[in-house]
Amino acid sequence: MIDFIIEHAVVWPVAVPITAAALAAMFWLRQDIQRLVSMVGLVLMLGASLLLLVTVMQDGVQARQFGSWAAPFGISFAADLLSAAMVMITGVLAVAVGVFGLADIRKREEHSGFHPLFLGMLTSVNGAFLTGDIFNLYVWFEIMLITAMGLLVLGKTRAQLDGTLKYAVLNLFSTLLFLLAVAILYGATGSLNMADLSRILATTEPSAALTLSAALFLAGFGIKAGYFPLFFWLPASYHTASITISAIFAGLLTKVGVYACFRVFTLMFEIEGSGLREAMVVIAAGTMLFGVFGAAVQWDVRRILSFHIVSQIGYMLLGLAIATPLAIAGAVFYIVHHIIVKANLFLVAGAIYRATGTYDLRKSGGLMRTNPLLAALFLIPAISLAGLPPLSGFWAKFLVIDASFQGGENWLAAVALFVGVLTLYSMSKIWIEAFWKAPPGVRQTARPVPVLMLLPIAALGAITVTIGLSPEPFIQYAQAAAETLVNPEAYIVAVLGESAGPGVEIAFDPATASPIIIEESVQ
Amino acid sequence: MELILSIAIGTLTASGVWLLLRPRTFQVIIGLSLLSYAVNLFIFGMGRLRMDAAPILEGAGSDPANYADPVPQALVLTAIVIGFAMTALFLVVLLAARGLTGTDHVDGRER
Amino acid sequence: MSSIIFSAMARLFFWAMLAVSIFILYRGHDEPGGGFVGGLVAACSVAILALADGVPSARGMIRVHPVILVGIGLVLAIVSGLPGLVLDASFLTHQWLEFPNGFKLGTTMIFDLGVYLVVFGGFLSLVFRLYEEVS
Numbered sequence: 001m002i003d004f005i006i007e008h009a010v011v012w013p014v015a016v017p018i019t020a021a022a023l024a025a026m027f028w029l030r031q032d033i034q035r036l037v038s039m040v041g042l043v044l045m046l047g048a049s050l051l052l053l054v055t056v057m058q059d060g061v062q063a064r065q066f067g068s069w070a071a072p073f074g075i076s077f078a079a080d081l082l083s084a085a086m087v088m089i090t091g092v093l094a095v096a097v098g099v100f101g102l103a104d105i106r107k108r109e110e111h112s113g114f115h116p117l118f119l120g121m122l123t124s125v126n127g128a129f130l131t132g133d134i135f136n137l138y139v140w141f142e143i144m145l146i147t148a149m150g151l152l153v154l155g156k157t158r159a160q161l162d163g164t165l166k167y168a169v170l171n172l173f174s175t176l177l178f179l180l181a182v183a184i185l186y187g188a189t190g191s192l193n194m195a196d197l198s199r200i201l202a203t204t205e206p207s208a209a210l211t212l213s214a215a216l217f218l219a220g221f222g223i224k225a226g227y228f229p230l231f232f233w234l235p236a237s238y239h240t241a242s243i244t245i246s247a248i249f250a251g252l253l254t255k256v257g258v259y260a261c262f263r264v265f266t267l268m269f270e271i272e273g274s275g276l277r278e279a280m281v282v283i284a285a286g287t288m289l290f291g292v293f294g295a296a297v298q299w300d301v302r303r304i305l306s307f308h309i310v311s312q313i314g315y316m317l318l319g320l321a322i323a324t325p326l327a328i329a330g331a332v333f334y335i336v337h338h339i340i341v342k343a344n345l346f347l348v349a350g351a352i353y354r355a356t357g358t359y360d361l362r363k364s365g366g367l368m369r370t371n372p373l374l375a376a377l378f379l380i381p382a383i384s385l386a387g388l389p390p391l392s393g394f395w396a397k398f399l400v401i402d403a404s405f406q407g408g409e410n411w412l413a414a415v416a417l418f419v420g421v422l423t424l425y426s427m428s429k430i431w432i433e434a435f436w437k438a439p440p441g442v443r444q445t446a447r448p449v450p451v452l453m454l455l456p457i458a459a460l461g462a463i464t465v466t467i468g469l470s471p472e473p474f475i476q477y478a479q480a481a482a483e484t485l486v487n488p489e490a491y492i493v494a495v496l497g498e499s500a501g502p503g504v505e506i507a508f509d510p511a512t513a514s515p516i517i518i519e520e521s522v523q
Numbered sequence: 524m525e526l527i528l529s530i531a532i533g534t535l536t537a538s539g540v541w542l543l544l545r546p547r548t549f550q551v552i553i554g555l556s557l558l559s560y561a562v563n564l565f566i567f568g569m570g571r572l573r574m575d576a577a578p579i580l581e582g583a584g585s586d587p588a589n590y591a592d593p594v595p596q597a598l599v600l601t602a603i604v605i606g607f608a609m610t611a612l613f614l615v616v617l618l619a620a621r622g623l624t625g626t627d628h629v630d631g632r633e634r
Numbered sequence: 635m636s637s638i639i640f641s642a643m644a645r646l647f648f649w650a651m652l653a654v655s656i657f658i659l660y661r662g663h664d665e666p667g668g669g670f671v672g673g674l675v676a677a678c679s680v681a682i683l684a685l686a687d688g689v690p691s692a693r694g695m696i697r698v699h700p701v702i703l704v705g706i707g708l709v710l711a712i713v714s715g716l717p718g719l720v721l722d723a724s725f726l727t728h729q730w731l732e733f734p735n736g737f738k739l740g741t742t743m744i745f746d747l748g749v750y751l752v753v754f755g756g757f758l759s760l761v762f763r764l765y766e767e768v769s
Contacts, residue, residue: 008719015712018712022705022712026709027702027707064724068724068727135601146608146609146612149612150612156623158620161620161631162620168616169551169611173555174541179562179602180562183562183566184569186569186570187568187569237720615763617765
């Protein structure tokens with residue numbers, strides 16, 4: 001039994017939440033049962049992701065085929081160190097946000113289907129992290145989009161419908177670009193399996209079709225991830241949702257786009273020499289700068305944080321653009337740190353709202369005196385986001401900036417440092433306005449913040465402090481993950497099997513325009 | 524055949540992009556649908572065009588040269604199903620937005 | 635819309651389309667057809683009823699909330715993959731029972747029934763919302 005569970009470790013992080021989502025939908029009229037199913041499902045999912053992480057760390061890349069179809073033809077699931085880390089962090093965040101949601105999500109929102117949609121979204125996020133098939137990745141993206149749309153309109157307010165409209169139009173457009181890129185890739189190579197594509201593309205001559213496909217992938221994932229200049233939908237929609245939902249969106253959804261970029265541009269396409277690197281460098285700098293400038297003029301906590309998502313995404317893309325193992329390790333570390341910290345800041349914003357009744361910084365204040373615990377809990381992720389030692393953000397920024405100096409991109413390192421300073425400015429603005437200054441107006445009594453809200457904030461804060469004080473194992477993990485990304489041999493062998501030579505290949509005969517199966521001897 | 528398909532994809536894309544840039548929500552959703560039809564046709568093209576050939580092999584030993592590539596058909600089918608669900612859901616959101624704001628302008632108010 | 639003729643015919647259509655949808659579903663396990671198309675036809679049958687007699691009466695006709703059907707369908711689809719996982723070590727590898735007279739029954743039938751319910755419930759909840767939004 002145990003062997004059976006370990007053998008299929010890569011399946012459970014998707015199987016558990018989808019089963020929980022189905023059960024939650026079955027009990028549509030019973031919110032109490034839904035809550036129970038949801039909590040049990042989230043804890044089991046955390047367990048499943050832990051199991052996957054341990055298995056991958058011990059036995060290397062895990063891969064499974066569905067429906068007994070041999071590797072390049074059917075749908076594969078595969079987990080290397082990066083996927084396992086992403087799934088792990090998803091599990092942690094899901095439990096933390098789920099617990100926070102118990103105190104924050106209103107009855108009406110539960111009634112509109114919060115639990116099935118939330119679990120469905122987690123299913124699609126894990127599916128996107130684990131799939132080894134590029135078209136399957138598109139399917140997970142669409143499921144993510146549908147469930148995210150459902151979560152965004154949960155409250156049915158005017159602002160939410162407005163935000164959803166912008167979110168849906170741009171994200172639908174981005175998935176169309178993604179689909180177009182997949183189609184071109186299939187036309188050029190005849191395969192959809194990412195490991196197989198990696199093998200085929202390594203020996204294919206560069207062509208206009210492939211360059212176009214790569215550019216479309218970058219644009220499609222770029223809209224999802226919120227790259228400059230396509231990030232406008234993000235600050236226009238994220239703050240409209242209920243804060244629990246904003247937190248999970250802020251932590252995970254854009255990072256799925258970033259993850260997809262990492263997967264596609266390390267496994268399949270070379271960044272060097274195709275002109276992609278130059279484009280990526282400019283995009284990364286623009287993303288960092290415009291995100292942080294946008295945040296500087298905002299007064300709504302949620303909007304400030306939304307703009308900071310954009311600016312932080314720039315650091316991750318910076319690591320990918322430089323593409324040395326050190327830079328990719330830095331970016332992987334950055335993603336993990338960022339997911340925890342950013343989601344935590346949104347949760348703190350929710351707690352601030354609970355205490356003061358407003359998200360507008362100009363109207364709040366005095367929390368330092370009335371709620372010192374919350375103030376301390378805010379300081380941890382805020383300082384970490386700004387990149388001050390000794391918290392996780394310092395190491396993340398240090399690794400990325402160090403890598404850009406070593407990669408010879410001095411001006412990018414300068415931009416990154418400058419953006420760090422402005423981030424500190426934004427965080428100190430929230431600190432001064434919400435916590436330090438005397439509260440304006442007559443309302444003096446801050447409402448108490450429920451323990452169910454403080455608990456996840458404290459837990460995520462503890463993780464931030466742990467990463468900050470003993471970064472060594474995490475950096476080693478990130479370096480190992482970067483190593484498998486730069487040299488995907490192990491990934492390819494795990495998915496396609498030991499005989500990852502040419503094997504069975506399908507090619508097209510241009511004369512008859514029909515597929516021919518070229519059987520080659522398998523050693 | 525190739526020419527007809529290219530013209531069809533081009534027309535659909537051009538109309539889709541134009542509608543996408545219009546200010547009315549209904550135009551936007553039709554624009555997105557047209558764009559997705561264009562992409563679906565394009566996927567078909569990527570499987571190489573064949574007339575009068577089935578995509579399903581009949582038993583072992585049949586010559587694959589007599590059949591069309593089944594993968595793009597499966598991809599298009601999946602994309603259509605997902606696009607259909609997306610459009611339906613989007614339509615509900617748009618109608619709710621129109622009910623709440625009283626206008627079908629994408630900004631939620633007339634200029 | 636209240637029309638006696640439409641209302642009477644809608645009932646006829648409802649039962650006829652429901653029967654056809656189940657036939658399509660049954661056909662689908664080994665021939666063209668299947669859960670998705672069947673579910674759509676079934677949802678259309680209820681949609682006609684909702685158009686003729688109003689959404690509340692159609693909701694009363696199917697008794698359960700559409701989303702519950704989606705949940706049941708999803709559970710069935712997942713369950714149908716489990717035998718493959720246990721017997722063949724590969725999720726969703728479908729297992730077949732073949733009877734001597736050539737009749738075949740497989741776990742695909744359960745999967746298709748799941749898809750049928752998911753599509754039926756999902757499409758129906760959207761249709762109900764659309765009708766309610768318009769009226």
